[in-house]
Amino acid sequence: MRIAVYLPLLLPALAALAARPLADRLDPRLATWLLTVSAVALAAASSAALALLALAGLARIPLVDTVGNWSARVMQRDDPTALWVALIAGALLTAAAAAAARMFWRRARTLLAAAAEAACLPGTGELVVTDDPAAEAFAVPGRPGRIVVSTGMLHALDHAERDILLAHERAHLAGRHYLFTAATQLAAAANPLLRPLATAVAYTVERWADEHAAAACGDRRRVARTVGKAALAASRTGGRTRFPAAALGILGRRPASLRAAGPVPRRVAALLTTPPGRRTLPLAATAAAVLLAAALSSIEAAHDLEALFDLARLR
Template sequence: MHLAVYLPLLLPILAALATRPLTNRLNPKLATWLLTVSAVALAAASSAALALLALAGLARIPLVDTLGHWSTRVMQHDNPTALWIALIAGTLLTTAAVAAARIFWRRARALYAAAAEAACLPGTGELVVMNDPAAEAFAMPGRPGRIVVSTGMLHALDPAERDILLAHERAHLTGRHHLFTAAVQLAAAANPLLRPLATTVAYTVERWADEHAAAACGDRRRVARTVGKAALAATRTGARPRFPAAALGILGLRPASPRTPGPVPRRVAALLATPPARRTLPLAAATVAVLLVSAVCSIEAAHDLDALFDLAHLR
């Protein structure tokens, strides 16, 4: 409990610093999986650490010791967790639980709304054409999922580019990218230090879809040109995202300000560059090592706390 319990609270900082190298050097699909699993695991480990600290500190209170039939002397003398640390940990844990519950409820409602809206769209095919001069395109998860494209977007692209657009949006549906973004947003709500991972996963799922489209058409430069043309068409026609929160589109996250560049230039540059190297073992192994350290520290801290309670019972 001395140091092991605090490491899971600090490792998310290391994970946040590693997001950019993972994004730039790994295949987007692998990067998305690693970042999502890491975010969920680190959020769980940090929440467990806060719970252990809060429980250890509460055990210092004589009334709690009486109710638990523990030795107050042992808890006061051998317990390394100060009461003020326990109070901070309990406050943080409560705040994280409330934030995670709110995000879970919002994401669940968004997914339900997207599925319900997808089922109500006209026609029975995968593609739905929306009569709107604003250039828009997005994939709505559901059973089945639907791809919605505006007439403004179709007019902005040639036939080959339309196929690339559909391949991109289809990748969002088949890869269930909405589940990755939902999971990492839930983890970031539980631990705000993981917010860089949530932002990065929103980018990597778009890169995943870009690479899928590039594999389908066999021309990365054409995909890069299509992404750029779609972004320019959306800007020129004044398109505003009106789709459900759970939907994903080829333009990805929009910048908060029109003067702020979004992720599209990075995606175009990545498509024009050499594909990510396949020698991903070192980065993947480093990520797994961080997760193992976090898990081992949590287990060790829980074991130490259990041993403290056993000692307090014996005396």
């Protein structure tokens, strides 16, 4: 446990640095899967590392040795983990567990509320048009999911752009993009170093839907123009004020204010260039190497701690 146990705590910082380049350079569907799996795996590995460090420190307390039938003296002598490190690890693990549980409850509640809201929307079809001058458009997950578009948004777009808007929102529902964002938000709650991955996934799911709309209409420039017009319409009319917590829309997640337009300019720029390549092998191999290193480090640290416990039981 001298080095291996600390590696899963460092890898999330490296992954955070790579999150935006991966989001910009990879095919958005591949980037979404890669970033989501990496975030969840690294959150689990870092939590396991904190648990091992905390357990090693707990085992050094004399009052605990009677429960495990081991020698606290041997643990204190042979365990390379300083007691203060173990105490900090225990505190961080407790905070991570509490934050993850709170985030899980919040996301589960918002998804259930979204499903209930989708079921209660007027009509029985996929599309729901609201009489509202504010330009709004979003997809609400549920069984079935619904697409909500305001009259203000419809008036801002022409017929072809409305089809692009609907193709974008249908991609959110068909791809279950809300599950990717929920998973990365849960991972980021457990390990705040992974927040850039959650931010990157919020961007890549929008890029995924953009590329789906571009494939449907066959004109990337028209999709870019539609995204830009929708953003301008929402800014001018005060849209996105009633954006449900679990919904996804053509303008992305709701920002803190209308001035914070989010990654719309990056999406428009991406649509005005050639489609992203599917260079899966080098990047997938790198991500797999990082995840493998985290897994092997956790296993090695657990094996070292088990060997230390065996030694303490023999003395």
